[in-house]
Amino acid sequence: MLKLFYAPGTCALASRIALEEAGADYEIARLNFAESEQRSAEFLRINPKGRVPALVTDRGVLTETPAILIYVAQAFPAANLAMLDDAYEFARLQAFNAYIASTVHVNHAHGRRGARWANQQSSFDDMKSKVAETMAASMRMIELDFFEGPWVMGEQYTVADGYLYTMSSWLAGDGVDINEFPILKDHFERMSARPAVQRVLADI
Ligand SMILES: N[C@@H](CCC(=O)N[C@@H](CS)C(=O)NCC(=O)O)C(=O)O
Numbered sequence: 001m002l003k004l005f006y007a008p009g010t011c012a013l014a015s016r017i018a019l020e021e022a023g024a025d026y027e028i029a030r031l032n033f034a035e036s037e038q039r040s041a042e043f044l045r046i047n048p049k050g051r052v053p054a055l056v057t058d059r060g061v062l063t064e065t066p067a068i069l070i071y072v073a074q075a076f077p078a079a080n081l082a083m084l085d086d087a088y089e090f091a092r093l094q095a096f097n098a099y100i101a102s103t104v105h106v107n108h109a110h111g112r113r114g115a116r117w118a119n120q121q122s123s124f125d126d127m128k129s130k131v132a133e134t135m136a137a138s139m140r141m142i143e144l145d146f147f148e149g150p151w152v153m154g155e156q157y158t159v160a161d162g163y164l165y166t167m168s169s170w171l172a173g174d175g176v177d178i179n180e181f182p183i184l185k186d187h188f189e190r191m192s193a194r195p196a197v198q199r200v201l202a203d204i
Pocket of ligand 1: 011101
């Protein structure tokens with residue numbers, strides 16, 4: 001059975017939504033970040049990066065959200081969570097997920113994980129002061145330039161939707177009002193109502 005290492009409020013939510021949407025048989029292993037369990041020797045043996053998500057499969061451990069999302073889409077093709085037969089559309093989906101991982105998530109991380117990039121408190125404070133601006137700029141670009149509607153990629157619901165939903169769920173904490181983005185707000189509300197997301201929210 002698949003096992004997802006997870007922590008509430010993290011990007012691992014996207015992988016969990018994908019597993020739920022896929023109807024996968026999986027179990028959750030929750031890490032308590034307040035207790036730094038992600039840096040425990042036991043977890044570092046599973047994921048030396050000390051981060052979630054990590055998905056334990058019968059062939060080994062997968063990390064990195066975009067890779068896990070595509071793995072789930074390919075491992076459960078009946079769920080139709082990616083355009084697996086269209087090279088161009090599949091690449092567009094991966095481009096969206098890569099943008100979230102490399103830019104939007106990193107914007108957010110500057111607010112709480114500044115120690116990854118700097119040493120001084122003044123540097124952390126400076127990075128943190130930029131988060132609302134960079135998150136808003138990224139979300140504006142997604143809303144105006146990337147989001148096809150009614151789902152991220154158009155008519156087909158894909159793993160990108162749970163990933164965008166995860167980013168939208170961080171906005172209030174990053175000082176960004178989702179009401180500034182009516183399309184993303186509508187997407188967030190429709191995502192929240194999906195049975196798979198409801199199941200996750202009931203067991204956060
Ligand atoms: N590139 C990774 C990033 C994973 C990541 O940074 N996860 C965060 C939670 S959102 C984490 O585990 N942080 C723990 C830490 O920094 O100690 C991905 O996209 O999955």
